[in-house]
Amino acid sequence: MALIELRDVAKTYPPRRRGGDPVRAVDGVTLDVNEGEILGVVGYSGAGKSTLARLINALEPVTRGTVTVAGQELTRMSEGELQKVRRGIGMIFQQFNLFHSRTVWGNIAYPLKVAGVPTSQHQARISELLHFVGLADKAHSYPEQLSGGQKQRVGIARALAASPKILLADEATSALDPETTQDVVDLLRRVNRELGVTIVVITHEMEVVKNLAHRVVVMENGTVVESGSTFDVFADPSHQVTQRFVRTVVDDVPSQAVVEELRRRHPGRLVTVAFREGSVSQTEVFGELISRGVGFQLVYGGIEEVQGRTFGNLTIELTGDRVDEAVRALSELVAVREVS
Amino acid sequence: MDRVIELGPLFLEATIETIVLVAVGVTVGGLLGLVVGTGLYVTRKGGLLSNGVVNLLLNIVVNVFRPIPFILLAVGLQPLVRQVFGVGIGNVAAAVVIVFAAAFGIARIVEQNLVSVPPGVLEAARAMGASRTRVIFTVLLPEAFGPLILGYTFAFVAIVDMTAIVGTIGAGGLGNLALQYGYRQFNPWVTWSAILIVIVIVQLGQFAGNAGARKVLRR
Ligand SMILES: Nc1ncnc2c1ncn2[C@@H]1O[C@H](COP(=O)(O)OP(=O)(O)OP(=O)(O)O)[C@@H](O)[C@H]1O
Ligand SMILES: [Mg+2]
Numbered sequence: 247m248a249l250i251e252l253r254d255v256a257k258t259y260p261p262r263r264r265g266g267d268p269v270r271a272v273d274g275v276t277l278d279v280n281e282g283e284i285l286g287v288v289g290y291s292g293a294g295k296s297t298l299a300r301l302i303n304a305l306e307p308v309t310r311g312t313v314t315v316a317g318q319e320l321t322r323m324s325e326g327e328l329q330k331v332r333r334g335i336g337m338i339f340q341q342f343n344l345f346h347s348r349t350v351w352g353n354i355a356y357p358l359k360v361a362g363v364p365t366s367q368h369q370a371r372i373s374e375l376l377h378f379v380g381l382a383d384k385a386h387s388y389p390e391q392l393s394g395g396q397k398q399r400v401g402i403a404r405a406l407a408a409s410p411k412i413l414l415a416d417e418a419t420s421a422l423d424p425e426t427t428q429d430v431v432d433l434l435r436r437v438n439r440e441l442g443v444t445i446v447v448i449t450h451e452m453e454v455v456k457n458l459a460h461r462v463v464v465m466e467n468g469t470v471v472e473s474g475s476t477f478d479v480f481a482d483p484s485h486q487v488t489q490r491f492v493r494t495v496v497d498d499v500p501s502q503a504v505v506e507e508l509r510r511r512h513p514g515r516l517v518t519v520a521f522r523e524g525s526v527s528q529t530e531v532f533g534e535l536i537s538r539g540v541g542f543q544l545v546y547g548g549i550e551e552v553q554g555r556t557f558g559n560l561t562i563e564l565t566g567d568r569v570d571e572a573v574r575a576l577s578e579l580v581a582v583r584e585v586s
Numbered sequence: 587m588d589r590v591i592e593l594g595p596l597f598l599e600a601t602i603e604t605i606v607l608v609a610v611g612v613t614v615g616g617l618l619g620l621v622v623g624t625g626l627y628v629t630r631k632g633g634l635l636s637n638g639v640v641n642l643l644l645n646i647v648v649n650v651f652r653p654i655p656f657i658l659l660a661v662g663l664q665p666l667v668r669q670v671f672g673v674g675i676g677n678v679a680a681a682v683v684i685v686f687a688a689a690f691g692i693a694r695i696v697e698q699n700l701v702s703v704p705p706g707v708l709e710a711a712r713a714m715g716a717s718r719t720r721v722i723f724t725v726l727l728p729e730a731f732g733p734l735i736l737g738y739t740f741a742f743v744a745i746v747d748m749t750a751i752v753g754t755i756g757a758g759g760l761g762n763l764a765l766q767y768g769y770r771q772f773n774p775w776v777t778w779s780a781i782l783i784v785i786v787i788v789q790l791g792q793f794a795g796n797a798g799a800r801k802v803l804r805r
Contacts, residue, residue, distance in 0.1 A: 303713055305709065305712055305713060325717075326717075329715040329716070329717055330715065331715075332712070332713055332714065332715035333714065333715035335713070336713075336714075337710065337713040337714075339706055339709075339710065341704065341706050343704065343706040343707045343709065343710035344707075344710075345707060345710075345711075345725060345728070345729060346707075346729060347728040347729050347731060347802075348728075356711070356714065356716075356724070357714040357715075360711075360714050360715050360716045360720070361714075361715065388804060390804075404714075408714070408715075414713075
């Protein structure tokens, strides 16, 4: 049984204007998040990602379907019971949402008080958390005295204070520069590895998903349009939305404009060959060409690494007498696409 | 000028009366205003305790009473005050009217200050498992504390103004003194001495409010 189970979950908001259509923010999502994994949720603005997160910790009641967390069906619970469940689900935000009336220390103490942790234990727990996120010297600073990255670290420490099993990260790095984003991504990975916290990472930054997530779901108009392991989604995106997202970080297939340019310069036959680590190696593929005396030139493409495995698309120009035969042989080994 | 010195004890008494009226207005009216203002904010659509009916009722009550010019409210409430408190004139009646007017004025100020708290901060607290009422008392109000102090300072000045007007319904205080012994007896020295004391009271209050807000807002 998965740690988080969504079954045909829908959330509809009342129409924005009188007489308008209701807003289907989440529209029939079925999804499992396994214990210990990092799930990436990507989608364009308005796809329903934040709403989905708010259904997982029941900040909003569902319109339809069931949400089950650690075997407890949230959709049947009273507000009082839900408050207890929420103490086991941390959440971090794009705008950090720190309490400006409290110091860093006070921010982290807040969830401890809410969870009823005795004050005598606060000192040890808060120092431990501050060390974990690398802010031991900032305990008595106020949020406005911190940089964006430091604020998010406080956000993470605060979210982890009551030792939750789940962390929901809603665009947690979207307000940060690339370098700081990488720091926070590294920290979240440690949260997952060292503390065993299951993380749902909501983002539109594919770089973050690529570096962090084990599995990805892609949302559009409140529904999940694609899901799979991060490697599969990046190596072979099938839905159009996914392809657009993947292209933001992996640009190894020539666009139409590039194809026309390539055509002008390369009169030979152009094919794009897809490589996947663990299947056929480049040596084997190029061996087929060499053995037939087919000339080849790499004209476009790249090799990427995701989750420690490489993949990529290489576009090659083939010249020689036995090109047709070579392409047939390649097609037996790997996915080959004609460039036209 | 001699007259001012002659009236010295009266000035002292009037100053104390004004200060007491202001204090009652700011604390009791302030507390009621805080309750009503917080109610206005949290019962809004999408609020922590969203409730359309309560919100509508609160808005109607506030919108009806708040715009009434204070002098008319003071006079108009007299029968009611007499019914409830036994006296319709004097300092007690004045205090009741001031509290009433201050509560509605402050309610709107409080509501506006609470709107300035980012909703995400409240959501963060709720996501930690805090109850809605807990969020109101431990996050919403503390987060708005700095602006609230400034709002109350603003209200304080308005309440000082009210304490001068209640001279007309038989209350004491510097307003009454200025009217009785200054204006009616054609003695601008007395009037302006009273005005001077009011200015000092307002300045002190304003200074304390600004200093408090600066401390809370850390700037
Ligand atoms: N409280 C609400 N009331 C009405 N409509 C809402 C509410 N919250 C979200 N919506 C609508 O639901 C849809 C999904 O919103 P949501 O915030 O979940 O999208 P998102 O994927 O998180 O987008 P973004 O990337 O911009 O954060 C949007 O059309 C939004 O306007
Ligand atoms: Mg969002």
